[in-house]
Amino acid sequence: MPWEDHEIFELQAVAAPANLTVALEAPPLEEQLAAMTKEEVTFLRERCGVEENKTLTWFHHCTEPDYPHAANLGYSWQAEFRSYQIWTHPAIKKYKYMMWFDSDARLGAKWEIDPIKTMIENDLTLMYAQFPYGNMQSREIGTKLMNVYNMSICYVGNGGTSIYGKFCQEQMASINQIGGMHHITNLDVYRKDIHQQFLKAFTGDYRFSRKSDDQIAVTTVALMEEFLQNGKKNDVPTKKVTWHERSNNMTLKICHHRKFDGAERCPANKNNFFHQLKESVQGLEERCGALY
Template structure:
């Protein structure tokens, strides 16, 4: 459902099993750290000071003493008060090289080819690799991988039912008159979002992967009266892109995904 389609304003009701989630790559990088601190401060003022939903912030790089990063968690805790705060590793403590070594031989070979290197040790988070579009840094590719796949089974999410995702640069500009979590729960939604913007190119193998996993492939996605509608039954030659829900703010049913 679309956030703008939610019901008339009503008293905010706190629900169990809800977590607020965001992610940054490097807490030692001051502009990044300050961005998420500001985002969480505004979110607290707009909504969460009333609800007190716990907050989990994922980071890829660990905090390094002497970089200013050790102040990150203290600043974030102040910005999210009175909510409980948990800072977690999105790689579950693995280095980039350890994570790559855990891939299959085919996956490793494909990654090395796309990154134009001959050995894993040549790669770091800033290495640029070719995807279906332009080359992007591994760190950026990893955040997409984490948000789209890894987060659903991350141990930090295990005890929660609903996730409210807020990008590190998504800044609330006014108090929330409507309660998106209550709308999500009351209507039994699996996805509540605020915007649907742009299209993503489909790699040639995507139709086959969807067909193998679900028995059909999504050809296109549209929105009708606040609901997502998918068409199926085409082959990859018919559709080269799919409309996307904008990821800066959304709520999801973690059990469903």
């Protein structure tokens, strides 16, 4: 749902003097459907079990080939957008770095370090809070990696302060992924032609594919960039382009799914979260105490 103008103005007033912009990520579903071919829409309706005389909505749950779960259309669009379209979106085209937070993530501390400065000083592609956060094994993705990079990923290791890939050919891709609730990315890297070629293929041969998980997309491009920057050597990289935040002295305390940075317990209830936080953040009680 688009925000009302007065809601945007209120948010900008709170964020001032920072320059805050509210942007829609894409046209409404109706416009996206209108831009698709009849065959594409028919296939989508079949996946979602919605007859032609019924209205498709973001809340319809849809299946897809070679994926065991039904996912609502809105979540499938989110996966597609965050995997591919976001990197070249007009709202961020002038920026080099992006700091991502899920809408249900909360900050649990005032930061004493600037993670963007760390990204710049160390010429990183990806900083992340959580690893591992699930695994994907797929011959289809292995083939798509081979088609673009002439190499696939058969293992993702934890180097303590960073992740690294083990690369193979003509094998099933096996990728342990970072947690997608928060990451910082170098947009210039993800916009490179070779990575855009892969991401376009990764999101599938049809619209609104949930199996094209954005956490896998973000992880894979960083690993392949590291592979390229290290002369395509299949060893633990000497030039690291990924950093784990806590292992590199950055404890940002981002609360998500009851964990700070995926490492320690945080309150799930927002009231309990606020009461735990207010003692350590100056002025929070005065500004927000009446709300809780």
